[in-house]
Amino acid sequence: MTSLTPALTDVDAPALREWIDRHDDLIVLDVRSAAEFEGLHIKGSYNVPLPLLSEHADELAQRLDRHVVLVCQSGVRAGQARHRLNTAGLEKATVLTGGVPAFEAAGGDVVRGAQRWSLERQVRLAAGSLVLAGMLGGKLVSPKVSMLAGAIGAGLSFSAVTNTCAMGNVLARMPWNRTASEPTAQSAIQQLPSAG
Structure with a gap:
């Protein structure tokens, strides 16, 4: 396996499809809310909502020893997550441009669940x-x-x-945007592959 280029900050959906097929040292981290993740996510991705990632970036950065691709609905929250992880010392994080919808439109393997508005x-x-x-x-x-x-x-x-987006942060906390199994810091970190 060839390693991914750490300097690459953004990746488009077709390139991510190839990366997923070619690299087993890749972690796709979805930073959307648990409800958004439940509705549609990239197969094999892990859910760590942005507020949780922001609060525990140092712990997550220690756990993520592989190349990370951050995804969200459009790329904005993933960019914020990259900045936070970079601050915590993780430099090999890439953002999927266009988010999960772009990945699905490019024929990527996704999992559908309960549908909610983004x-x-x-x-x-x-x-x-x-x-x-x-x-x-x-x-x-x-x-x-x-x-x-x-x-x-x-x-x-x-x-x-x-x-x-303050309004988005408030709406994310509304009951209709919650799931029965909201991730906690411990569950979010423990779901990730071990470093080493």
Whole structure:
């Protein structure tokens, strides 16, 4: 087996399919919520949600002695996870561009489960609904209610500039985005292959 290039920071779906076929020293780490992972994930991947990864990056970096490909819905959360793992000393982490949907579209081997809306879709619905409510409330209740639309616009702008999403973090904690078997730090770390 040839080793993967640690300097490579992003990989597209067709290349990842080849990597999975050719390399047994590869770990695919899905940083989406457990509910998103349950709905659709790359066969053989491990689920460590981003908040859990962020809190325990040092422990995870010690456990991950192989090349890691980080995946999420689009690549944004995987990029944040790579940054956190790099800070913890793991330099051989690559991000799948386009996320799990791109991998599936490229004919990759995926596992389907209970279907839920992605967090990105939920954020769009919540933000759009709040803007609409602010505009309607400004017309029908009080002009001051329209400030809600401005606040949501400011939040979305901040989200884009900082590449974070407070609304997504809040929605991820909602009951419909939880599974019966939410990973804990111990279960997330223990599921990974042992170092060595």
